[in-house]
Amino acid sequence: MTHSEQPQDRSQGPAQRGAAPSGAPVEGCVFCGVVGGDVPAELVASTDAVVAFRDLAPKAPLHVLVVPRAHHPDVVALAAAAPAVLADLVATGARVAADGGAADGEHRLVFNTGASAGQSVFHAHGHVLASPGDALGGDL
Template sequence: MSDPSPSETCLFCRLVAGDVPAEVVHTSDGSVAFRDINPQAPTHVLVVPREHHANAVELATQAPEALADLVRVADAVAEAEGLAGDYRLVFNTGAGAGQTVFHTHLHLLGGRPLTWPPG
């Protein structure tokens, strides 16, 4: 018996497929953007590629246009949310950096002052 595919076990693959509910705020041919269930700012949206890639480096290496699409979608969402170019984009890569779902996802954060360094 073989291991299940990421599309069967990955939370974000299942969300993209419509098998897991989410508050989707924007879609493109390559990406889906939805509200984070544990928001860290008034606007906290995750943008994920439709295809499974474990992290941002894997996505950039295997599908650089998909990485560019994530950023374009994040900007479109930020504009729709009234952030007018005043937002933060974050990739967490690896468990030590806080990545908990191993499907590339870009965090769009805004709507409050975002100090640096975070947390």
């Protein structure tokens, strides 16, 4: 099971899932647990604002999740509340891809927003996908 596939309570509406004042940690959020050191993860990069760690079930040779340290339920909420953190998340994703050997730093940075779009952990996160030395191939 990937970090992004950990089961979450879907009985609440999207506005309630992952709701926390001012980016405070949410009890039961697996990514808040990773950020807080309570959930083990293989960290590959971190800044004051974000943490990057390997996905447990990678979908590409390089598959890293980049999450903000503060809890925001999705990338749209993150962009509205903390655009500088989103910029750091994107920059960290690019650095992870380059450091991971992606040719010319080429990579995908994927955000799933909402349950019907495949988001299963309601803590904003980007999937950095790259294939060092090879092409990922095609558009999404």
